[in-house]
Amino acid sequence: xxxxxxxxxxxxxxxxxxxxxxxxxxxxxxxxxxxxxxxxxxxxxxxxxxxxxxxxxxxxxxxxxxxxxxxxxxxxxxxxxxxxxxxxxxxxxxxxxxxxxxxxxxxxxxxxxxxxxxxxxxxxxxxxxxxxxxxxxxxxxxxxxxxxxxxxxxxxxxxxxxxxxxxxxxxxxxxxxxxxxxxxxxxxxxxxxxxxxxxxxxxxxxxxxxxxxxxxxxxxxxxxxxxxxxxxxxxxxxxxxxxxxxxxxxxxxxxxxxxxxxxxxxxxxxxxxxxxxxxxxxxxxxxxxxxxxxxxxxxxxxxxxxxxxxxxxxxxxxxxxxxxxxxxxxxxxxxxxxxxxxxxxxxxxxxxxxxxxxxxxxxxxxxxxxxxxxxxxxxxxxxxxxxxxxxxxxxxxxxxxxxxxxxxxxxxxxxxxxxxxxxxxxxxxxxxxxxxxxxxxxxxxxxxxxxxxxxxxxxxxxxxxxxxxxxxxx
Amino acid sequence: xxxxxxxxxxxxxxxxxxxxxxxxxxxxxxxxxxxxxxxxxxxxxxxxxxxxxxxxxxxxxxxxxxxxxxxxxxxxxxxxxxxxxxxxxxxxxxxxxxxxxxxxxxxxxxxxxxxxxxxxxxxxxxxxxxxxxxxxxxxxxxxxxxxxxxxxxxxxxxxxxxxxxxxxxxxxxxxxxxxxxxxxxxxxxxxxxxxxxxxxxxxxxxxxxxxxxxxxxxxxxxxxxxxxxxxxxxxxxxxxxxxxxxxxxxxxxxxxxxxxxxxxxxxxxxxxxxxxxxxxxxxxxxxxxxxxxxxxxxxxx
Numbered sequence: 198x199x200x201x202x203x204x205x206x207x208x209x210x211x212x213x214x215x216x217x218x219x220x221x222x223x224x225x226x227x228x229x230x231x232x233x234x235x236x237x238x239x240x241x242x243x244x245x246x247x248x249x250x251x252x253x254x255x256x257x258x259x260x261x262x263x264x265x266x267x268x269x270x271x272x273x274x275x276x277x278x279x280x281x282x283x284x285x286x287x288x289x290x291x292x293x294x295x296x297x298x299x300x301x302x303x304x305x306x307x308x309x310x311x312x313x314x315x316x317x318x319x320x321x322x323x324x325x326x327x328x329x330x331x332x333x334x335x336x337x338x339x340x341x342x343x344x345x346x347x348x349x350x351x352x353x354x355x356x357x358x359x360x361x362x363x364x365x366x367x368x369x370x371x372x373x374x375x376x377x378x379x380x381x382x383x384x385x386x387x388x389x390x391x392x393x394x395x396x397x398x399x400x401x402x403x404x405x406x407x408x409x410x411x412x413x414x415x416x417x418x419x420x421x422x423x424x425x426x427x428x429x430x431x432x433x434x435x436x437x438x439x440x441x442x443x444x445x446x447x448x449x450x451x452x453x454x455x456x457x458x459x460x461x462x463x464x465x466x467x468x469x470x471x472x473x474x475x476x477x478x479x480x481x482x483x484x485x486x487x488x489x490x491x492x493x494x495x496x497x498x499x500x501x502x503x504x505x506x507x508x509x510x511x512x513x514x515x516x517x518x519x520x521x522x523x524x525x526x527x528x529x530x531x532x533x534x535x536x537x538x539x540x541x542x543x544x545x546x547x548x549x550x551x552x553x554x555x556x557x558x559x560x561x562x563x564x565x566x567x568x569x570x571x572x573x574x575x576x577x578x579x580x581x582x583x584x585x586x587x588x589x590x591x592x593x594x595x596x597x598x599x600x601x602x603x604x605x606x607x608x609x610x611x612x613x614x615x616x617x618x619x620x621x622x623x624x625x626x627x628x629x630x631x632x633x634x635x636x637x638x639x640x641x642x643x644x645x646x647x648x649x650x651x652x653x654x655x656x657x658x659x660x661x662x663x664x665x666x667x668x669x670x671x
Numbered sequence: 672x673x674x675x676x677x678x679x680x681x682x683x684x685x686x687x688x689x690x691x692x693x694x695x696x697x698x699x700x701x702x703x704x705x706x707x708x709x710x711x712x713x714x715x716x717x718x719x720x721x722x723x724x725x726x727x728x729x730x731x732x733x734x735x736x737x738x739x740x741x742x743x744x745x746x747x748x749x750x751x752x753x754x755x756x757x758x759x760x761x762x763x764x765x766x767x768x769x770x771x772x773x774x775x776x777x778x779x780x781x782x783x784x785x786x787x788x789x790x791x792x793x794x795x796x797x798x799x800x801x802x803x804x805x806x807x808x809x810x811x812x813x814x815x816x817x818x819x820x821x822x823x824x825x826x827x828x829x830x831x832x833x834x835x836x837x838x839x840x841x842x843x844x845x846x847x848x849x850x851x852x853x854x855x856x857x858x859x860x861x862x863x864x865x866x867x868x869x870x871x872x873x874x875x876x877x878x879x880x881x882x883x884x885x886x887x888x889x890x891x892x893x894x895x896x897x898x899x900x901x902x903x904x905x906x907x908x909x910x911x912x913x914x915x916x917x918x919x920x921x922x923x924x925x926x927x928x929x930x931x932x933x934x935x936x937x938x939x940x941x942x943x944x945x946x947x948x949x950x951x952x953x954x955x956x957x958x959x960x961x962x963x964x965x966x967x968x969x970x971x972x
Contacts, residue, residue, distance in 0.1 A: 485809045485828040633938045644921040649833040669940065
């Protein structure tokens with residue numbers, strides 16, 4: 198009898214242990230997730246206590262802080278929430294507006310996965326501020342989770358156009374975010390390769406594609422594995438030349454504009470740099486050799502690198518990217534006979550529709566967008582209202598300092614990033630089906646580039662598939 | 672007598688309860704992480720839901736997504752590539768697994784080392800495997816160099832050729848998955864009754880006849896198991912392709928699994944992607960049922 202009872206107890210215990218084990222296994226991840234969350238709240242508390250200290254110092258301006266005591270939620274990642282820039286930014290907002298910002302931690306979104314912020318907003322979570330690039334905001338707009346800012350700006354008597362101009366994210370005639378900084382395309386060049394080839398350093402004035410190609414040819418020495426030019430395999434390389442010549446990805450009626458001769462010319466131009474001009478790897482060699490995005494700095498084998506300005510962030514990271522050669526900075530080249538242009542993608546703060554205090558959220562977003570560049574993290578402000586003196590002061594005292602090793606001058610930065618005569622064009626296609634269209638352009642364009650199909654087939658396939666994508670989204 | 676029967680019944684009942692308790696964690700996991708999402712996918716397949724629109728905005732579209740699938744030349748091409756992938760993968764991995772296991776079983780030096788070497792790729796991380804193969808097959812890699820030494824002027828980059836990418840991916844997938852088939856066949860071959868083979872040998876059967884008429888029928892239950900699992904593995908080939916070619920060049924390696932992910936998360940057509948996943952599920956189910964039904968004709972238990 199006793200034996201049977203023991204057996205029974207043992208059986209129940211074993212089954213319970215197995216079940217508990219599995220449940221603990223499941224909850225283990227939750228426990229580990231709460232740990233960094235606690236760290237974040239600690240960090241946030243520290244930031245908030247710093248804010249409290251500064252509060253007493255700025256009592257006299259309290260009247261100018263219309264949102265004193267208002268608390269807002271800013272959805273951001275764990276890394277960004279503990280970053281110095283974001284912590285200083287929320288302190289700045291508190292100083293200027295009285296708004297206290299708390300971080301709502303959203304997991305990172307690796308490529309190909311659902312955007313967790315979007316999922317949270319669609320589920321109705323209360324979030325007051327989000328950050329994204331202009332093309333990144335488009336899915337949020339499509340999902341109907343963004344607040345249009347025109348009315349908020351009007352009631353706050355805030356002239357968005359005069360401050361941010363063309364950088365404003367405008368979807369179907371309404372503004373849905375305030376741009377804080379802009380990633381402007383540039384040309385970096387390796388002075389060592391120029392010196393070795395006996396080629397004089399180029400200047401920003403009249404820096405056209407024709408000059409770029411001519412210079413790159415002089416630098417290229419394939420026997421040593423040196424190429425005059427490096428470009429990556431992003432979608433925008435396929436159509437940048439067309440954009441610079443006035444091409445628009447969409448026609449006035451919203452249909453695709455891929456049969457436009459300018460688009461064809463652009464594909465031929467980009468892939469021709471590798472296939473015909475031979476100033477850079479052709480696309481097949483580029484893909485097959487797995488050339489990384491940072492090859493310009495890591496290999497020292499490329500004369501010039503044409504990409505977004507964000508790539509400069511690795512120049513002064515000598516621990517990770519050691520080098521003994523210096524870098525020059527130029528603007529993006531443009532087609533001869535055209536106005537100087539560049540590509541850009543602005544980063545914006547937007548107010549989700551789930552925000553319960555949209556006026557305060559708008560004020561906080563405006564404060565962040567206007568002032569983030571002043572924090573000294575090397576941002577190119579997306580403001581068109583800054584005076585020449587303000588820009589010069591910013592470049593000299595903030596932007597240029599980290600690049601002392603490369604002796605980059607205020608003039609270099611001015612020409613590359615602050616040339617008011619240079620028109621900024623959207624780096625990304627923004628419109629119906631744009632995400633699918635980007636993928637289509639890469640697929641079909643690269644097939645043309647590697648000789649697997651002719652240019653006309655590539656164009657007709659891109660046009661047909663883009664048409665389908667646009668119709669699907671419409 | 673009746674009391675004994677009752678006790679037996681009661682003990683049986685208790686054992687059953689313990690059994691259910693033991694499988695409860697697995698069942699809970701299965702229903703939460705597989706069963707429930709599967710049911711949701713089934714429902715979504717009949718709607719026009721997009722992951723960037725609220726679920727309450729979704730409308731029931733009947734079989735529209737399924738009709739669209741059979742008119743979508745790109746989705747059908749992806750289905751065709753999936754079929755081609757399976758057609759190469761399944762026979763190759765089955766034959767290679769059997770042949771290598773047979774040779775190892777016959778007795779070779781360093782048997783344990785050889786067994787580990789063949790099993791190692793199976794437990795390796797696919798992303799790491801992809802990095803290694805990209806280096807091996809890329810410019811300056813040993814494969815290109817060898818082909819050039821053999822006199823080929825412009826050797827192809829196998830993973831980046833429009834017509835070579837898919838077969839190359841399959842061969843790498845076979846190399847990676849071979850370990851399981853090899854080890855399972857090896858275990859089965861070790862259980863083959865030697866007296867039968869010896870008897871056949873005395874009767875004058877050749878080596879090939881002994882393999883064909885004794886060894887292969889004796890390991891047929893293993894072949895059946897491996898065939899089903901290989902077909903399913905070949906149809907669920909997302910990781911391998913994503914890590915090696917991400918569906919390119921062009922769409923030359925875009926199989927169904929890649930197309931489903933793109934349709935849902937790049938093109939935002941979650942309903943249509945769910946319908947494609949359902950079609951995929953039905954294909955796997957049909958193949959499995961056919962194999963299950965057909966086993967009586969060739970599997971010897």
